[in-house]
Amino acid sequence: MPNPLALHLLHEKQKMSDTKICCNPKGPIIVEGDVSITDKYGRPLDAGKKKNMHVMCGCGQSMKKPFCDGSHNQGDDDDDDI
Numbered sequence: 001m002p003n004p005l006a007l008h009l010l011h012e013k014q015k016m017s018d019t020k021i022c023c024n025p026k027g028p029i030i031v032e033g034d035v036s037i038t039d040k041y042g043r044p045l046d047a048g049k050k051k052n053m054h055v056m057c058g059c060g061q062s063m064k065k066p067f068c069d070g071s072h073n074q075g076d077d078d079d080d081d082i
Contacts, residue, residue: 026058027058027068028059028068045067
């Protein structure tokens with residue numbers, strides 16, 4: 001019989017291998033995959049519309065931290081962010 005801990009670790013490793021993180025200069029951090037986002041107490045944060053894609057603040061200007069609200073686009077004509 002397979003070891004339950006080994007099966008759990010294998011499942012977690014497979015989940016992580018399906019996770020992608022894309023950092024954009026002067027813009028958001030895109031996290032794709034089966035991840036949960038929590039506050040410092042472990043309480044889940046509502047990421048919004050898409051369950052397997054999270055757009056995180058990478059500029060520090062968002063009023064909805066840790067999520068991006070598009071503040072990095074304020075007064076910036078550069079469309080390279082996303």
